[in-house]
Amino acid sequence: MMIRKYFPLAILAFLSTTLAGCELVEGIFKAGVWTGVIVVVLVLALIIWLISKVFGGRD
Secondary structure, three states: OHHHHHHHHHHHHHHHHHHHHHHHHHHHHHHHHHHHHHHHHHHHHHHHHHHHHHHOOOO
16 A cells, blocks of 8 residues: 555656656767767868869879
């Protein structure tokens, strides 16, 4: 009988900690995605610049 009394409180505590964890992970992944996008764009720009220097004319 004691378990039934505290079960809703335990579920509420469990959900509040897991949902806060989800927000933290979401923030980390958003920062990671934007960092990844910026790095990819910079690497592609560097590759295009190098290709243009190698195959470009000697102006």
